[in-house]
Amino acid sequence: MAEGINMGRKSQWTKEEYVKLxxxxxxxxxxxxxxxxxxxxxxxxxxxxxxxxxxxxPIVYLFLHYHYGKFEDLGMDSNDTTxxxxxxxxxxxxxxxxxxxxxxxxxxxxxxxDNVISPKLREMCEEVLYIExxx
Numbered sequence: 255m256a257e258g259i260n261m262g263r264k265s266q267w268t269k270e271e272y273v274k275l276x277x278x279x280x281x282x283x284x285x286x287x288x289x290x291x292x293x294x295x296x297x298x299x300x301x302x303x304x305x306x307x308x309x310x311x312p313i314v315y316l317f318l319h320y321h322y323g324k325f326e327d328l329g330m331d332s333n334d335t336t337x338x339x340x341x342x343x344x345x346x347x348x349x350x351x352x353x354x355x356x357x358x359x360x361x362x363x364x365x366x367x368d369n370v371i372s373p374k375l376r377e378m379c380e381e382v383l384y385i386e387x388x389x
Contacts, residue, residue, distance in 0.1 A: 257321050261389050265320040266381065272317045275374055276328050279310045282363060282371065307334070309362075309371075311342035312350055312378045319385060347386045354379035 258265045267275075283306035291299035317328060325335045342349050354376060356362060363371040 260320050261385075263385075263389075265316065265322075266377070267316070269317075269322040272313055272322060273328060275371070275378075276310055276313045276317070278371060279306070279313065279375075280329075282366065283307055283309075286365070306362075307337070308341070308349070309353060309375055311338055312353060312375065312382050314338055315342065315346065315350075315382050316378055347383060350379045350382040350386070354383070 257269065283303055286306060287299040287303040290302050314325070314328060314330070317323065318325075325338070330338070357372050357376045357379070361369075361372060366372065
């Protein structure tokens with residue numbers, strides 16, 4: 255399969271853009287959880303990390319869909335891969351729609367002062383939904 259193309263549709267983003275956004279979301283989630291660990295404790299930090307990890311799954315879906323590589327190419331470990339398969343891949347439309355709705359109603363990446371993460375994730379969730387509704 256050609257990299258960046260699936261079912262005659264070309265990806266709007268390059269492999270490098272997927273990897274960069276994935277790493278940005280991962281690093282944001284880690285930094286926020288460390289901050290919460292210091293300020294509010296382990297339970298809040300763990301909950302935040304779990305919640306923010308869900309934001310990377312539309313990126314993973316499109317990365318795989320457009321044949322840019324495998325889970326490992328994004329740096330996913332086996333636990334994260336299992337969670338992706340169980341949580342997102344099994345409920346793609348529901349999860350992408352929920353993430354999209356959440357991103358439209360509030361800015362969950364409040365430390366993203368350049369406002370880069372939310373707009374790209376919204377676009378990616380819309381792409382996931384387009385693929386799931388049309389192919």
